[in-house]
Amino acid sequence: MFRLFFFIALFFTFSNGTIIYFEEEKYIEVMDNSIRKKGTLEFKDNKIILQYDNSKRILIYEDDSLSIQIDDEIQEINLESQIALKMVFLLIESIQKNDFLILQEYFTINKKNKATLLFPNKSLENYIESVEFRKTEILEYLTIIMTNGNKTTIREIND
Amino acid sequence: MTKYFNYIVFISLLSIFIVFNINDKISTNIQSILPNSENKEILQEFVKFDLNKKILVAVKGTNRESFKKLQTIEKEFSRINGIKIAKLSKNKKFLEYQKQYQFYIDDIDKKRLENIDVKDALFLLYTNILNSFITPTIDKQDPLSLLKKHKVNLNIKNGKLLLDGYGYLSIFTIDNEQKSLHDYESIYDKIQQVESQYNDVKSFSTIYYFVENSRYIKADASRIVYVATFVLVILYLFLLRNLKLLINTLLTLGISAILSTILLILFYDEISVFVLVFGISISTIAIDYMFHHYFHKSYEEDKGFNKDVFIGFFTTFSVFFIFNFVDFLLIKQIAQFAMISLLSSYLIFAFIYPKITFLQNSFSIKVKNLTFINTKYLFVISILLVVYSVQNLTFNFDVQSLDYDNKELKVKEHFFKERLAKKTQEVFIIKAKNINQLINYNERIRKIDIDMSSSLNSLISKEQFFNKQQELDSLSFGMLKRNIELFSAEMGFKQNTFSSAYNTNEIAPKYTYEMLHEFGIPIQKYKDDYISVVYISKNKIKDILQFDFVYSINMKNIFEKSLQEDVNKMIIYGLFCLVFIIAIIFYHSRTNLLYSLTFLVLPSAFILCYLSFIDVNILHIFMFFILLAISIDYAVYSNNHNIFTRKAILFSALSSFAGFGVLIFSSTSSLYSIGSVASLGIIAILILILFTKVKNES
Numbered sequence: 001m002f003r004l005f006f007f008i009a010l011f012f013t014f015s016n017g018t019i020i021y022f023e024e025e026k027y028i029e030v031m032d033n034s035i036r037k038k039g040t041l042e043f044k045d046n047k048i049i050l051q052y053d054n055s056k057r058i059l060i061y062e063d064d065s066l067s068i069q070i071d072d073e074i075q076e077i078n079l080e081s082q083i084a085l086k087m088v089f090l091l092i093e094s095i096q097k098n099d100f101l102i103l104q105e106y107f108t109i110n111k112k113n114k115a116t117l118l119f120p121n122k123s124l125e126n127y128i129e130s131v132e133f134r135k136t137e138i139l140e141y142l143t144i145i146m147t148n149g150n151k152t153t154i155r156e157i158n159d
Numbered sequence: 160m161t162k163y164f165n166y167i168v169f170i171s172l173l174s175i176f177i178v179f180n181i182n183d184k185i186s187t188n189i190q191s192i193l194p195n196s197e198n199k200e201i202l203q204e205f206v207k208f209d210l211n212k213k214i215l216v217a218v219k220g221t222n223r224e225s226f227k228k229l230q231t232i233e234k235e236f237s238r239i240n241g242i243k244i245a246k247l248s249k250n251k252k253f254l255e256y257q258k259q260y261q262f263y264i265d266d267i268d269k270k271r272l273e274n275i276d277v278k279d280a281l282f283l284l285y286t287n288i289l290n291s292f293i294t295p296t297i298d299k300q301d302p303l304s305l306l307k308k309h310k311v312n313l314n315i316k317n318g319k320l321l322l323d324g325y326g327y328l329s330i331f332t333i334d335n336e337q338k339s340l341h342d343y344e345s346i347y348d349k350i351q352q353v354e355s356q357y358n359d360v361k362s363f364s365t366i367y368y369f370v371e372n373s374r375y376i377k378a379d380a381s382r383i384v385y386v387a388t389f390v391l392v393i394l395y396l397f398l399l400r401n402l403k404l405l406i407n408t409l410l411t412l413g414i415s416a417i418l419s420t421i422l423l424i425l426f427y428d429e430i431s432v433f434v435l436v437f438g439i440s441i442s443t444i445a446i447d448y449m450f451h452h453y454f455h456k457s458y459e460e461d462k463g464f465n466k467d468v469f470i471g472f473f474t475t476f477s478v479f480f481i482f483n484f485v486d487f488l489l490i491k492q493i494a495q496f497a498m499i500s501l502l503s504s505y506l507i508f509a510f511i512y513p514k515i516t517f518l519q520n521s522f523s524i525k526v527k528n529l530t531f532i533n534t535k536y537l538f539v540i541s542i543l544l545v546v547y548s549v550q551n552l553t554f555n556f557d558v559q560s561l562d563y564d565n566k567e568l569k570v571k572e573h574f575f576k577e578r579l580a581k582k583t584q585e586v587f588i589i590k591a592k593n594i595n596q597l598i599n600y601n602e603r604i605r606k607i608d609i610d611m612s613s614s615l616n617s618l619i620s621k622e623q624f625f626n627k628q629q630e631l632d633s634l635s636f637g638m639l640k641r642n643i644e645l646f647s648a649e650m651g652f653k654q655n656t657f658s659s660a661y662n663t664n665e666i667a668p669k670y671t672y673e674m675l676h677e678f679g680i681p682i683q684k685y686k687d688d689y690i691s692v693v694y695i696s697k698n699k700i701k702d703i704l705q706f707d708f709v710y711s712i713n714m715k716n717i718f719e720k721s722l723q724e725d726v727n728k729m730i731i732y733g734l735f736c737l738v739f740i741i742a743i744i745f746y747h748s749r750t751n752l753l754y755s756l757t758f759l760v761l762p763s764a765f766i767l768c769y770l771s772f773i774d775v776n777i778l779h780i781f782m783f784f785i786l787l788a789i790s791i792d793y794a795v796y797s798n799n800h801n802i803f804t805r806k807a808i809l810f811s812a813l814s815s816f817a818g819f820g821v822l823i824f825s826s827t828s829s830l831y832s833i834g835s836v837a838s839l840g841i842i843a844i845l846i847l848i849l850f851t852k853v854k855n856e857s
Contacts, residue, residue, distance in 0.1 A: 032653040105318035122248035150294040
């Protein structure tokens with residue numbers, strides 16, 4: 001009985017969510033240095049769950065809000081004061097769903113060759129300089145350039 | 160030529176009315192009837208602030224469909240000329256200013272400053288940057304987060320504001336060029352057109368009050384004028400059966416109304432539609448003068464000067480002349496309108512009509528004398544009722560109670576206010592000689608009400624700047640800066656990254672009116688002063704209103720005191736009128752004194768009895784005294800006891816009811832107040848005419 005229950009639970013866990021592996025490269029202006037990290041993004045029940053390799057921190061984005069889970073402790077993050085973070089999740093969600101309706105609220109969207117360029121509207125222009133992404137079968141890259149000089153690129157990779 | 164006098168004068172005046180666009184100067188705004196004062200001027204300035212030019216649009220739900228619906232509505236609204244969407248972006252210049260003076264605007268967390276270990280704090284920052292998903296924004300001026308930032312928590316989803324418990328909210332701003340009622344009407348109609356296409360969409364703006372109330376009052380006033388005209392037409396056509404007289408009377412009334420309007424417009428920038436409606440109603444009193452002349456055959460034979468009619472006219476005119484000195488603008492203007500109107504009508508009825516000549520058609524109305532009430536008893540009972548009722552009067556000094564009560568829109572306004580959490584605060588105006596003083600005044604309010612909100616909270620006066628500078632100088636920022644430089648380099652931060660950290664050597668900001676406008680701060684010039692808006696917690700209003708630089712924009716608060724003074728003045732003027740009326744009675748009807756006085760006390764008893772059950776407003780009092788003046792005309796006429804007079808009186812009373820009585824059909828409080836008092840008074844007069852007998856009547 002226990003085995004049956006375990007298999008049913010496992011089935012639902014994998015059938016409902018999509019997991020992609022990614023590599024993040026970010027240039028940190030205050031350190032004048034770049035770092036690379038790998039992790040997973042799981043899309044499940046309108047949630048985006050992000051976890052870096054070898055890290056206990058799990059970022060859960062759902063319905064325009066973000067929480068960070070470390071072991072059993074959950075911390076709510078005010079995304080209004082972390083515009084860049086909010087935008088990245090929104091971008092990832094929109095790209096994954098191929099639905100740019102909400103993104104149009106924040107960006108002017110242009111296509112250039114196979115890449116998509118996003119220029120922030122007035123509400124974001126103090127924080128984000130530009131966004132560019134290219135998606136084929138997979139997310140080839142998503143680059144966000146901030147007005148303070150920080151730059152982050154996310155690429156989907158094979159596990 | 161005299162035969163066409165009414166036609167010629169009416170057409171001439173109507174041409175002036177149309178050519179000079181007098182109609183545009185007739186206002187439906189309640190403010191146009193309020194007493195002139197500094198408060199009223201400030202209230203008018205307040206209306207110019209952008210916050211009064213917002214249109215709130217809410218779409219139910221927060222799902223994708225609702226979002227899509229809002230986006231479509233926003234696109235359609237954006238096509239409406241004169242409004243544009245208000246984006247949620249922060250003002251760039253204001254942000255730069257706030258950044259520059261952040262150490263002067265925000266408070267330093269002194270406890271954290273005293274206990275801080277710079278090395279540990281920088282290490283924490285360092286690991287946060289490395290571990291975060293996206294590099295967080297670091298304030299290079301305050302890398303250790305020593306400033307206590309004032310957080311503004313906006314309820315936002317997908318870049319749209321959320322209306323608590325309902326759905327998405329979008330805000331539109333009305334362009335400054337859109338000022339007139341006509342502009343507002345055009346915007347309102349287009350919005351309603353879009354809104355009607357969608358379910359679960361609500362919108363609200365204060366301009367809706369201007370448009371809806373104006374339309375309602377105009378429709379109400381027109382309805383009343385139509386009903387009154389209809390009653391008069393019935394009276395003339397079916398009872399008098401004299402079409403020529405009807406047309407001429409309507410033209411004369413038209414002449415007096417247009418002439419009064421034109422002359423008032425010469426003295427005032429605008430007049431209220433209430434003045435016009437009251438004025439026209441009051442003008443119908445003048446029909447009495449025509450009836451008396453007509454039934455006494457003055458329009459077919461040379462009967463000479465009718466002294467009774469003159470006394471009737473003179474009494475009424477004099478009472479309006481006395482009320483012309485009341486400060487309350489509505490009453491002053493009505494009194495002046497009535498004086499011009501009555502004078503012109505009287506002159507035409509008394510001196511032009513006999514030259515036009517009107518023959519009486521025979522009609523079979525018999526005015527029977529149904530005398531069965533003893534005047535003495537009626538007089539005593541009336542006096543007792545007056546004494547009892549006067550003791551039970553309660554007054555209402557809220558000017559808004561005179562306006563049209565737009566319940567539906569109030570519900571909508573409450574719906575938005577409640578969800579925007581504005582119900583705990585009320586907006587006030589502050590006034591100062593210069594911008595620096597304005598900021599200082601704002602700070603004085605904040606000391607009493609820490610929860611108050613105002614855009615001025617982010618500005619610092621010269622005094623605040625120097626005080627803060629002293630405070631900052633006393634803090635040990637020097638050592639802190641050296642440690643930051645030392646440890647940040649050790650940890651791997653880029654060289655000179657924090658070179659601007661905790662630099663507090665700024666010069667005092669110099670604000671200009673234009674600069675504050677660029678920042679998006681609500682400020683207006685008012686004469687030689689500056690005014691701005693502040694939102695004060697409701698439980699602190701009493702304390703804040705003690706400052707003489709704070710002005711309420713709540714009409715009840717503003718005008719309550721002046722209205723109270725005006726009511727007192729009105730009663731004094733009214734009593735003066737009463738003395739005058741009694742003097743006229745003594746002069747004219749010494750032989751029938753008791754009978755004549757009953758024309759004062761019975762209508763008074765009827766009206767005061769009714770008023771003792773309701774909240775009495777200034778218009779009730781005004782109309783009460785006016786009605787006594789009219790009533791005494793009837794006493795004067797009744798003393799001339801013959802069948803012609805009786806007919807004339809009965810027709811006069813009916814036509815007065817057509818003029819005034821129809822106002823009871825209005826839903827506008829002020830019109831209804833006048834109508835109710837007038838109707839009761841006229842009923843009392845009719846009772847006296849029909850059921851009592853003059854002492855020496857033949």
